[in-house]
Amino acid sequence: MLNIADLQQRLREFAAARQWQPYQTPKNLAMALVVEAAELVEIFQWLTPEESQALRNQPQQHQHLGEEIADVLLYLLQIADQCQVDIPAAVERKLVLNAQKHPAPPADPAP
């Protein structure tokens, strides 16, 4: 379970203590988000598909990946906080849209 409201509160305090609020507009946070997403891409850029699947067994790369996943998530939480997006509600709504866009094929009938 991820406590979104608690994390958003801690990120707000972290930014306030460093007087970062003027910099943290949604626009700038969106830029920071894509920079972190690209750093996550960088981990995989020269790997084969198979190597990318085996990364979980490489302790150093696995830890690095965890840091980049956290970076992306923390900026996402800050954008949602500033723009008052309810993340769990947005996720449920998007899952419905995805299911409508990509209907599941019928399951194979019993023989």
Add this chain to the structure above:
Amino acid sequence: MLNIADLQQRLREFAAARQWQPYQTPKNLAMALVVEAAELVEIFQWLTPEESQALRNQPQQHQHLGEEIADVLLYLLQIADQCQVDIPAAVERKLVLNAQKHPAPPADPAP
């Protein structure tokens, strides 16, 4: 609260029902992640900083932003699932690293 394990389970079932597993390597999911992050950036690209802060009052753009936030999060959950990254633990670890990298300045003393 976001139920990470439940969402990851539903995403696994969604992909399996569509036989998408061969496509969903961590490498490919990382590419999809940065594509979605860039779609989020696109919302803000021509806005002034002030307009980006007022976006929460634009119902259509606010809804669009929610969809892109959900898209980024859903790919992030799938990457973490496949690579066995414990997201809450990775986030707590990264928050400690961030605090070490950017120490808070001392609070102003009482007068």
Add this chain to the structure above:
Amino acid sequence: MLNIADLQQRLREFAAARQWQPYQTPKNLAMALVVEAAELVEIFQWLTPEESQALRNQPQQHQHLGEEIADVLLYLLQIADQCQVDIPAAVERKLVLNAQKHPAPPADPAP
């Protein structure tokens, strides 16, 4: 041969005729650049390495790729124009840096 100065002049006139100059700060153009780069990534995201190499034989995808390459290049030219970066000089300088960073291994000696 690509006539950089001519293209930059035409892009300046295109923006001026549409009164787009206030929007085309280097910051906003950088955002547009990464959005277009991600659209290029999107073409390849679910392809195998082999399919990505065979894309040149798919007329529709090949044409789409040409459009995204052009989009990335046109934003790059506009950023360089506004920030007064001499692209051919920057490229030559970077090629020297790359050769220093990644020295070529010695060629195999004759037997």
Add this chain to the structure above:
Amino acid sequence: MLNIADLQQRLREFAAARQWQPYQTPKNLAMALVVEAAELVEIFQWLTPEESQALRNQPQQHQHLGEEIADVLLYLLQIADQCQVDIPAAVERKLVLNAQKHPAPPADPAP
């Protein structure tokens, strides 16, 4: 003027001398492209629009920007080379499409 064919030839030789060809699929080069585009975004992420316009007067940042512009361009040239995209032709074709998509408003009539 940018000598595209000459640069592509030099990049091919650079990769061959380091035996990088197996890694340089169009898919992987697209990933590298978006990583470099994001590094360019990173330069601007916390700047105001005005600061982004004044970057050309900051020698160190200006040089850094030149390096990132070169990195993006060099990957773009390699993708075009491998996928046999004629860059000048693609650019001219895209400029026509852009003019159709965004017709210029009529110029103000003479008084």
